[in-house]
Structures are given as C-alpha cells and as structure tokens.
Amino acid sequence: xxxxxxTLLLFGVTGDLSRRMLLPSLFNLDSDGLxxxxxxxxxTARQPIGDDGLRQTAREALEPIVADRGLDRAILxxxxxxxxxxxxxxxxxxxxxxxxDAIRDRVKDGLAIFLSTAPSLFESTIAGxxxxxxxxxxxxxxxxxxxxxxxxxxxxxxxxxxxxxxxDRTFRIDHYLGKETVQNLIALRFGNxxxxxxxxxxxxxxxxxxxxxxxxLEGRTGYFDGMGSLRDMVQNHMLQLxxxxxMEAPTEFAANAVRxxxxxxxxxxxxxxxxxxxxxxxxxxxxxxAVGGKPVPGYIDELGAPSETETFVAIKAHVDNWRWHGVPFxxxxxxxxxxxxxxxxxxxxxxxHSIFAGRSAALHPNRLVISIQPDENISLTMMAKQPGxxxxxxxxxxxxxxxRMPNAFADxxxxxxxxxxxxxxxxxxxxxxxxxxxxxxxxxxxxAIREGWATNSMSPKPYAAGTxxxxxxxxxxxxxxxxxxx
Numbered sequence: 001x002x003x004x005x006x007t008l009l010l011f012g013v014t015g016d017l018s019r020r021m022l023l024p025s026l027f028n029l030d031s032d033g034l035x036x037x038x039x040x041x042x043x044t045a046r047q048p049i050g051d052d053g054l055r056q057t058a059r060e061a062l063e064p065i066v067a068d069r070g071l072d073r074a075i076l077x078x079x080x081x082x083x084x085x086x087x088x089x090x091x092x093x094x095x096x097x098x099x100x101d102a103i104r105d106r107v108k109d110g111l112a113i114f115l116s117t118a119p120s121l122f123e124s125t126i127a128g129x130x131x132x133x134x135x136x137x138x139x140x141x142x143x144x145x146x147x148x149x150x151x152x153x154x155x156x157x158x159x160x161x162x163x164x165x166x167x168d169r170t171f172r173i174d175h176y177l178g179k180e181t182v183q184n185l186i187a188l189r190f191g192n193x194x195x196x197x198x199x200x201x202x203x204x205x206x207x208x209x210x211x212x213x214x215x216x217l218e219g220r221t222g223y224f225d226g227m228g229s230l231r232d233m234v235q236n237h238m239l240q241l242x243x244x245x246x247m248e249a250p251t252e253f254a255a256n257a258v259r260x261x262x263x264x265x266x267x268x269x270x271x272x273x274x275x276x277x278x279x280x281x282x283x284x285x286x287x288x289x290a291v292g293g294k295p296v297p298g299y300i301d302e303l304g305a306p307s308e309t310e311t312f313v314a315i316k317a318h319v320d321n322w323r324w325h326g327v328p329f330x331x332x333x334x335x336x337x338x339x340x341x342x343x344x345x346x347x348x349x350x351x352x353h354s355i356f357a358g359r360s361a362a363l364h365p366n367r368l369v370i371s372i373q374p375d376e377n378i379s380l381t382m383m384a385k386q387p388g389x390x391x392x393x394x395x396x397x398x399x400x401x402x403x404r405m406p407n408a409f410a411d412x413x414x415x416x417x418x419x420x421x422x423x424x425x426x427x428x429x430x431x432x433x434x435x436x437x438x439x440x441x442x443x444x445x446x447x448a449i450r451e452g453w454a455t456n457s458m459s460p461k462p463y464a465a466g467t468x469x470x471x472x473x474x475x476x477x478x479x480x481x482x483x484x485x486x
Contacts, residue, residue, distance in 0.1 A: 003110050003138070003428065004036055004110060004426055004427050004428070005036075005039075005109075005110035005111055005112035005140070005425070005426045005427075005428070006036060006038055006039055006040070006106060006109035006110045006111075007039070007040050007041075007042065007103060007106045007107070007109065007110065007111045007112070008026075008039065008040070008041045008042065008111075008112050008113075008114065008426070009042045009043075009044065009099070009103060009111060009112070009113045009114070009134070010022060010041065010042070010043045010044070010113075010114045010116065011044055011045070011090055011113070011114065011115045011116055011117050011125060012045060012090075012115070012116035012117045013043025013044060013045055013054060013057075013085070013116075014043070014045040014047060014049070014054075014057060015045070015116055015117075016219075017116050017144070018043075018116055019057065019060075019061040020061075021175075021416060021418045022114070022116060022418060022422075023058050023061050023062065024061060024062060024065055024416060025416045025418035025419040025421075025422050026041065026079070026422055027058075027062050027065060027076070027079050028065070028415065028416065028419055029419055029422060029423060030075070030078070030079045030082070031069070031071055031075050031079070034423060035082075035426070036426070039082060039426070040082055040084065040106065041082045041083050041084070042083075042084050042085070042086055042099075042102060042103060043083060043084070043085050043086075044085070044086050044087065044088045044090075044099060045087070045088075046087065046088070046089050046090075047087065048087045049085060049087075050085055051083065051084050051085050053085060054083050054084070054085035055080045055083050058079075058080055058083055059076065059080060062076055062079070063076075084102065086098050086099050086102045086103075088128070090117050090121040090124060090125045090128070091121055091124050092124070092128075093124060093125075093127045093128030093131050093132075094128075095128070096128035096129065096131060096132040096134075097132065099128075099132055099134065100132035100133055100134060103134060104132075104133055104134065107133070107134060107136060107138055107139060108138055109138070110138050111134065111138060111139045111140075112139075112140050112141075112142065112425050112426055113129065113134070113139060113140070113141050113142065114142045114144070114425070115141065115142065115143050115144060116144050117144075119146055119147060119148065119157060122143065122157055122160060122161065123157070123160040126141075126160055126161060126163075126164050126165070127164075129141075129164070130164045135164045135165065137169075139165070139169065140165070140169040140170070140171060140425065140428060141161065141165045141169060141170055141171065142171040142172075142173055142421075142425050142433075143161065143170070143171070143172050143173060144173050145172075145173065145174065145236055146227065146231070146232070146235075146236070147172060147439055148443065149226070149227065149231065150443060150446075150447050150450075151440060151443035151444055151447050154439055154440060154443050155440065158436050158439070158440075162436075167435070167436060168430070170436075171424075171425055171430060171433040172433050172434040172435070172436075172439060173421060173433060173434075174236050174237060174240050174433075174434050175417045175418060175421065176236075176237045176240060176241065176342075176372070176417070177240060177417075177421075177432040177433070177434070178417030178418060178419070178420040178421040178432055179372055179373070179376075179417045180376055180414070180415065180417075181370060181371065181372045181373075181376040181377075181378070182241065182244065182372060183420075183432075184370075184376075184378065185241075185244050185245070185344070185370055186244060186253070186258075188370070188378065189249075190249050190250075195368075196249075198348060199323075200323045200324070201323065201324055201325050201326055201327050202349075203348055203349060204327055204346060204347065204348055204349065205327070205347045205348065205349045205350075205365065206327060206328045206329070206330060206347050206480070206482055207242075207245055207246075207327065207328075207329045207330070207344070207345065207346055207347070208329075208330045208331075208332075208343075208344070208345040208347070208484065208485055209238055209241050209242060209245075209329065209330070209331050209332075209343075209344050209345075210331075210332050210333070210341065210342070210343055210345075210484070210485070211233050211237060211238055211332075211333040211341075211342045212332075212333065212334060212337040212338075212339060212340060212341050212342075212468075213333075213334065213335045213336070213337060213340055214291050214292065214335075214336065214337060214338070214339065214340045215335060215336070215340075216286070216296065216297075216299065216302050216335055216336055216465075217299075217302050217303065217335075221302075221303060224309070225303060225307055225309050226309075227309075228309045228310045228311070228313075229283075229310050229311055229312060229313045229333050229334060229335070230283075230310060230313045230446060230449065230450065231446060231450075233313075233333040234313060234315065234331060234333060234446065235442050235443065235446045236434075236442065237342075238331050238333060239266060239269075239442045239445070240262070240434070240438075241344060241372075242265070242317070242319075242329055242331070243261075243262040243263075243265040243266055243438075244262065245329075245344060245346070246265045246319050246323070246324055246329075247261035247262050247264065247265050248261050248264070248323070249261075253431065254431060255429070255430040255431040255433075258431055259431075259434075259435045259438060262438055263435070263437050263438050263441055264321075265319055265321075266438060266441035266442055266445070267441050268319050268320050268321045268324075269317060269318070269319060269320075269441075269445050270317065270318040270319070270320045271445065271448050272315070272317070272445075272448055272449045272452055273448060273452055274451065274452040274455035274456060275452075276452065277449060277452025277453055277455070277456055277458065278452070278456045278458065280315065280316040280317075280476070281313065281314065281315050281316075281449060281452070281453070281458075282312075282313065282314040282315075282461070282469070282470055282472040282473045282476050283310035283312065283313050283453065283458060283459075283460045283461065283470075284310060284311065284312035284313075284334065284460050284461045284462065284463045284469045284470040284472075284473070285298075285299050285300075285307075285308075285309065285310060285311050285312070285460035285461075285462060285463070286298060286299050286311050286312070286334075286335060286336040286462075286463055286464070286465045287299070287300075287462045287463070287464055287465065288301065288464070288465060289336065289464035289465030289466040289467065290465065290466045291336055291337075291338070291465055291466045292466075296336060296465045296466075298465065299311050299335075299336075308459055308460065309460070310460045311334055311335045311336065311460070312332075312333070312334030312335070312337075312460070312463060312469040312470065312473070313331075313332065313333060313334070314330070314331065314332040314469060314472075314473040314476050315330070315331045315332070315449070316328050316329075316330055316476055316477075316480075317329040317330075317331060328480065328482075330476070330477055330482065330484070332469065332473060332484070334463075334469050336465035336466065337466075337467070337468060337469065338466055338467065338468060338486075340373070340374055341371065341373065341374065342371075342372040342373045343369060343370060343371045343372060343485070344369070344370040344372070345367060345368070345369050345370075345485045346367070346368040346369075346370075347365060347367050347482075348365050348366040348367065348368070349365060350363060350364075350365040351363055351365075356393070356394055356396060357393060362396065363383055363396065364381070364383065364398050366380065366381055366382060366383075367380070367381045367485075368380050368381075369381075369485065376414070377402060378402070379400045379401065379402045380400070380401045381398050381399070381400050381401075382398070382399050382400075382401055383396050383397075383398060383399070384396065384397060384398075384399040385397075420432065421433070468484065468486055
C-alpha cells in the first residue's frame, strides 16, 4: 500500500464518463466519509469553464443521487467545495503550466491522476505532466481503456507510460474488476471449501461467459466502428472474467499474487489460428429488428455507411493446462441482443450413475450462475425431491439456491464499481487494476483471432436486432451438446 494521495487530478472532467460515473463515485465516497479530509479534486479539460462551471456541472450530475439517497444538501456543498478547475489541452503540453501552478505545491503529499481521455492523447498528456513536474515518485497514474487497438499499439502506449511512470505507479482500469459480484467470485472460489475439489476438468463440463447489450451505437460511432465487439468487450472485460474463473489460488489476496495467477491463465489460452477461427468463432452484425418491443434500425443504418465491423462475437476457447484440459469456455457478447446481462455460468458434470428410475426422476447437472449485471446474484441449481407420497417413484425437480445480494446484504449500500477503484487508487492498492503483461497477453490472443478472420475472409453474419445473434452462434455450442443460458 502506498501513501494515500491528497490530491486528485481528473482529465476529461467534463466528459460523459465523468458525469455518469467518476464524479458520482467520488461523491458517494465523500458522503460516507471515506475520502481523506484534506483531499482536493482538480478537474481539467479544454473548455474555460472555471471553478464555478465545474461545480455547476457536478451539482447537475449529483442532484439525483442526493434526492435518491435522501442526503442533506450540506453533504453536496461539502463535496463541491473540494472541486477546482484548470483549463488545459491534453494534446498540447505547453498548456500544462497552469496545472503545475495550481497543483505542484501539493504533489509532495501524494497526487493521483486519472486519464479519462482518448488513448491518442495519452502520450502528449504524459509528456505534459512530466514537463510540468507532475510525474515524480509521489504521483500515480490511472488509465481508462482502451489501451490500444492491437498488441503493437498497446505496447506503444505502455512504453510511453513506462518512460515516465514505472509499473508500480501505473493503474490500468478495467471497471468490471470493481464490480461487487466479480470480487465475490474470488470469495466464492477461495473462501469456501465445497467448490475447490470440483473446480477443474473432473467436475466442470463447460463454462459460459455472456456480456450482452440491448443498445446500439449510443453516440460511440467513431470509437466502436474502429474497434468492434472483439476488441471492445472480449479483449478486456471478458478475458479478465475468464482469468478469474480459471486461475489457481494465489498465495494471498495481494496485487502481484493475484495478477501472477491471472497472467498464467491468459498465456495458457489456446491460440485460435486461421484454421480454428472459422470453426471456433462466429461474428455477426445486427440488422433492423425489435428490442423490448420497439423497432430499431440496423447497424449500417445507425452508422450511415457500409461497414464490416462485428457487433456480435461468440468464441469457443480453451485453457491448455492441467486443471482445465478439455473444458470449453464459451464466450459471447453483442449489441442489440434481447436482454442486458453479464453473467458467468459454471456447468458441472452429471452424476456418473442415477439410482432414480423414470422420466419424472431425470437428473440435471448442477449449474452455478454468477450474475454481474444488471442484477448481482449467485444461483446454484440443485436436484431436490418433489413433495409427495412417491407412489409412482421419487419425483425430482431442479431447485435454485439463490444468494440475492440485495437480500443477503440489505444493510449495505450497493456501490458503483468506480467507487472501489477510486479508493484503491487514492490509497495506492493495485490488486484490482491490470498489469502490463496481462494486457499484452490478452492482445496477443485477440490479434491471432483477427488475423484468422482476415485469412479466411470472414464477414459478419447478419442477425435481427432483438435476437441472440447469428444462428451459427447456436451451432457453435450445440454441436457439443451445449445450449446457451438464455
């Protein structure tokens, strides 16, 4: 644990992420008394809005939270008083003098910088920070994704960062790692004795990871069309989830111990080469359809131009190590799907022999479903006897054992993922941030898939908005006798 920062500097403070997530997260922490008393928050962007402009922007973003939680307005006033604004152009290091004038006397007491900007601005921003004297040993830097478009560009960004900020002061954000249920996955695996003996190829038949969205482009036209679902979702969020499911037990819940085990999994992913790409991946692009009973246009109509960008991807992956030999990991993500959800499904193997006769006593394998969003929940399906006299034989039924997070922890407020990440950044705790070798192992695997698509001239298959992707995605699992958990 490093020295707690006494100053935060937020680049892109007027942006959408800041208004929706970053400022609300900081406010929630402050309202609970979790921010250091003397902490000051400096926001920066190009617009010359001044302190009053930032404070007004913050009030507009936070008023709904104050009303929803029934908070005293004095708490909002206290938080807003922490805020100051300094205009700077992230693309022009010469404009950073004003930042230096405002902050340099506070750096010795710890400075945490959060870059909520386009990755194309990272290099110039870091150069400006170094030039302004805001990159010393008391400074740590947080980077919001995406970190590149492929391995080469990711290395270029990381090299630029490493030139000024060493790895132990670099905090790469994947906000999924701040989600309560994702952390609960670690607690579930390593805090309970009953799962570990089965958490391997002998006990688990397959794993499914789904991240589905009902939205389309949502104003992210330029970004998404240049990335596609594989790089936007699979490369970061989904591979991090896979690593947490598949990793060995770390020696302790500490940064290097956890991240060492994750990177072993990422390096053990079986490469999907040109031969395997056509067989083990499916890509799609939505056309006009209906989501939630409302008609929506197709991707090309939303984009306003022809495009070969995939809005859906399904992958059959394998982790080639002793624990997971022969266990498929099915990944799928897409836009304009029927429901919004992020979940992990652990399908256990069937019992080797059933002592119960008849169709009414059919056994179903146990299934563990870890729901990450929109509802945080852990459910384990078990076989149980149906009440009755059993004159025709024992009748069995699947029964879910639910750990409903709002019910189990009704006395604890549900937190935004960024709250956890902010407090860890302030305190210098890197466990829930992504290390460079993780990022590069993820990109190496993703780049091979994209190269396989190009070699096979694979184009996205059309699927109607409001459906679960192309029919080929269903065939990807069904040829193994597996159905997606829709």
